Amino acid sequence: GQNIDQPTEMTATEGAIVQINCTYQTSGFNGLFWYQQHAGEAPTFLSYNVLDGLEEKGRFSSFLSRSKGYSYLLLKELQMKDSASYLCAAMDSNYQLIWGAGTKLIIKP
Amino acid sequence: GAVVSQHPSRVICKSGTSVKIECRSLDFQATTMFWYRQFPKQSLMLMATSNEGSKATYEQGVEKDKFLINHASLTLSTLTVTSAHPEDSSFYICSTRGTGFSYEQYFGPGTRLTVT
Numbered sequence: 001g002q003n004i005d006q007p008t009e010m011t012a013t014e015g016a017i018v019q020i021n022c023t024y025q026t027s028g029f030n031g032l033f034w035y036q037q038h039a040g041e042a043p044t045f046l047s048y049n050v051l052d053g054l055e056e057k058g059r060f061s062s063f064l065s066r067s068k069g070y071s072y073l074l075l076k077e078l079q080m081k082d083s084a085s086y087l088c089a090a091m092d093s094n095y096q097l098i099w100g101a102g103t104k105l106i107i108k109p
Numbered sequence: 110g111a112v113v114s115q116h117p118s119r120v121i122c123k124s125g126t127s128v129k130i131e132c133r134s135l136d137f138q139a140t141t142m143f144w145y146r147q148f149p150k151q152s153l154m155l156m157a158t159s160n161e162g163s164k165a166t167y168e169q170g171v172e173k174d175k176f177l178i179n180h181a182s183l184t185l186s187t188l189t190v191t192s193a194h195p196e197d198s199s200f201y202i203c204s205t206r207g208t209g210f211s212y213e214q215y216f217g218p219g220t221r222l223t224v225t
Contacts, residue, residue: 040219043202045214048213099152
């Protein structure tokens with residue numbers, strides 16, 4: 001079956017760095033997405049990886065290893081506004097997104 | 110990215126009534142839109158894929174007669190929750206898919222449905 005695993009909750013300190021991991025198993029693979037979702041709001045697109053390696057975009061970076069079925073989202077210089085849920089989603093061979101349950105990130109001062 | 114609107118943002122209705130939620134793609138023509146439901150502290154659950162000019166494709170376990178989807182134009186898809194019950198109370202979100210290489214989805218702001 002198809003499956004996405006990510007931690008339920010993580011806590012980090014303002015100004016620090018945090019890495020949110022995601023492992024996936026899908027029927028075929030057409031890329032890995034990360035979305036940010038604040039409570040009560042819709043998800044917003046953060047990143048897309050389809051090739052192995054690290055994609056950097058400001059304070060946020062996303063990494064993909066296709067051979068390991070693994071991705072991570074790296075958040076640097078954490079700010080209080082980064083407190084949110086981070087959703088990992090893999091696109092299967094039918095271009096359907098398979099969603100993880102999300103990782104709730106709590107930032108402490 | 111694409112701009113997607115949803116209306117209404119919040120709705121409270123009585124059990125047994127029907128509620129229509131509109132999803133509009135404001136700045137590009139969306140041949141495909143997606144409808145999701147999200148319960149508190151849970152991830153997104155895809156309900157159906159809405160295709161312009163044809164019948165929607167529903168995910169397993171989603172009742173097509175209860176959740177009516179109409180995608181009559183390239184900028185508008187509607188979801189009607191018929192004979193709503195309290196267990197239908199949820200956050201309903203639509204999205205459109207980009208036409209670029211990455212196929213990222215752009216989400217509307219969501220509709221909070223409460224059935225009393």
